[in-house]
Amino acid sequence: MTDSVPPFWSPRIAALEPYVPGEQPRIPGLVKLNTNENPYPPSPRALQAIARAAQEGLERYPDPASAALREAVCRRHALRPGEVFVGNGSDEVLAHAFFAFFQQPGQALLFPDVTYSFYKVYAQLYGIEPALMPVDAGLGIDVDALAARAAQGCAGIVVANPNAPTGIGLPLAAIERLLAAAPQRVVLVDEAYVDFGGESAVPLIARHPNLLVVHTLSKSRSLAGLRVGYAMGQAPLVEALDRVKNSFNSYPLDRLAEAGAIGALDDEAYFEHTRREVMDTREGLVLQLEDLGFDVLPSQANFLFARHPQHDAGELAAGLRARAVLVRHFRQPRIDAWLRISIGTRDQCGLLVQRLQEILA
Numbered sequence: 001m002t003d004s005v006p007p008f009w010s011p012r013i014a015a016l017e018p019y020v021p022g023e024q025p026r027i028p029g030l031v032k033l034n035t036n037e038n039p040y041p042p043s044p045r046a047l048q049a050i051a052r053a054a055q056e057g058l059e060r061y062p063d064p065a066s067a068a069l070r071e072a073v074c075r076r077h078a079l080r081p082g083e084v085f086v087g088n089g090s091d092e093v094l095a096h097a098f099f100a101f102f103q104q105p106g107q108a109l110l111f112p113d114v115t116y117s118f119y120k121v122y123a124q125l126y127g128i129e130p131a132l133m134p135v136d137a138g139l140g141i142d143v144d145a146l147a148a149r150a151a152q153g154c155a156g157i158v159v160a161n162p163n164a165p166t167g168i169g170l171p172l173a174a175i176e177r178l179l180a181a182a183p184q185r186v187v188l189v190d191e192a193y194v195d196f197g198g199e200s201a202v203p204l205i206a207r208h209p210n211l212l213v214v215h216t217l218s219k220s221r222s223l224a225g226l227r228v229g230y231a232m233g234q235a236p237l238v239e240a241l242d243r244v245k246n247s248f249n250s251y252p253l254d255r256l257a258e259a260g261a262i263g264a265l266d267d268e269a270y271f272e273h274t275r276r277e278v279m280d281t282r283e284g285l286v287l288q289l290e291d292l293g294f295d296v297l298p299s300q301a302n303f304l305f306a307r308h309p310q311h312d313a314g315e316l317a318a319g320l321r322a323r324a325v326l327v328r329h330f331r332q333p334r335i336d337a338w339l340r341i342s343i344g345t346r347d348q349c350g351l352l353v354q355r356l357q358e359i360l361a
C-alpha cells in the first residue's frame with residue numbers, strides 16, 4: 001500500500017483490512033483442499049432446477065423476499081414462516097446480522113481469537129469494537145471465559161460451531177450457557193459446518209429469543225458457486241435482518257440461486273449420501289495423517305487442522321503446492337504451526353497422503 005491515501009476515500013476505507021479468501025488458481029490436475037468446498041457436485045435436482053429457471057423469467061426481477069426458498073428452509077428445519085432470512089451467501093447474512101445487532105455503543109462484540117477471520121473484518125467495517133477471547137491450550141473455545149465476560153455486558157457473542165479453522169464442536173449445553181449469559185444480546189451461532197457431525201442449535205430457537213443460527217449451502221450442499229446462505233431465529237430477529245436487506249439490496253438472490261437452493265434442500269437422499277462420504281473419508285484421513293506423525297485436532301467439520309512436530313507448516317504447504325496440492329496455512333499468531341486440510345474425495349485424499357510421504361521422506 002502507498003503511504004498517501006487517495007483523497008476520494010472515506011476515512012474508514014483506508015483503515016480496512018479486508019478478508020483474504022483462499023486462492024482459486026487454474027492449475028491442471030490440481031487437488032484443491034484449501035477452501036473447504038465440497039468435493040462432490042451439487043444434487044442433480046439442484047442442477048435441473050437451475051436449468052429450468054434459466055429457461056423462464058430471467059427478464060423479470062426475482063421475488064425480493066425469496067419466499068419459496070424461505071419455505072423450503074422452514075420445511076427442512078421445522079420452523080415457522082417469519083423465522084427464516086435468506087441471503088447471497090452466508091457471508092452476506094453475517095454482515096447484515098453484524099449491522100443489525102452488534103452496533104451497540106460502548107460495548108464490545110465477543111468472539112474467540114481463533115475463529116473465522118471474517119468476523120473481525122465485519123466488526124471493523126461497521127465500527128464495532130471486537131473483544132477477542134483466547135481459545136484454550138487445545139485450541140477449544142473457552143466457554144467459561146466467554147460467559148463470564150458476557151455477563152459484564154457486551155454487544156453480542158459470535159461463535160462458529162463447529163469452529164473454523166479448528167473443526168472442534170461445542171455441545172448444545174455450551175450454547176445454552178452463552179444464551180443465558182447475554183439474554184439482552186444476540187448470540188450468533190455460525191453453523192457453516194454443522195452437517196458434518198456437529199450439534200445444531202436450531203431446536204433451541206423456540207425457547208431463546210436471542211439466538212440466531214446461520215447456515216450456508218456452500219459446504220454440505222456443494223453450492224459454493226451459487227452463493228446462498230440463511231439465518232434462523234425468532235421473528236423479531238428476522239425482521240431486523242429484513243430491514244437491513246431492504247435498505248441495501250432488494251434482490252440479493254437471483255432466480256437461478258433460489259431455484260438451485262430449493263432443489264438442493266429438497267434432495268435429502270443426495271445430501272445424506274455426500275455428507276456421509278465426506279465424514280467417512282475424514283476419519284480415514286485422520287488415521288493416515290497420524291501415521292505420518294501429524295497431530296490432528298478432533299474435527300466435526302469437512303476439514304482437518306493438523307500440525308507436524310518436526311516440520312514447518314509454511315514449508316509443508318509450499319511443498320504440497322509445488323506438487324499441485326493446495327491446503328491452507330494461516331500466518332497468524334497461535335495457529336501458524338498448523339495446516340487446514342479440506343476433505344476431498346477418497347482419491348484426492350490419497351494423493352495428498354502420497355505427496356506428504358514424498359515431502360517427509
Ligand SMILES: *Cc1c(COP(=O)(O)O)cnc(C)c1O
Nearest residue numbers: 089090091116160192216218229
Ligand atoms: C465458508 C464459511 C462461511 C461462508 O459461507 P458462504 O455461504 O459461502 O458465504 C461462513 N462461516 C464460516 C465459518 C465458513 O467457514
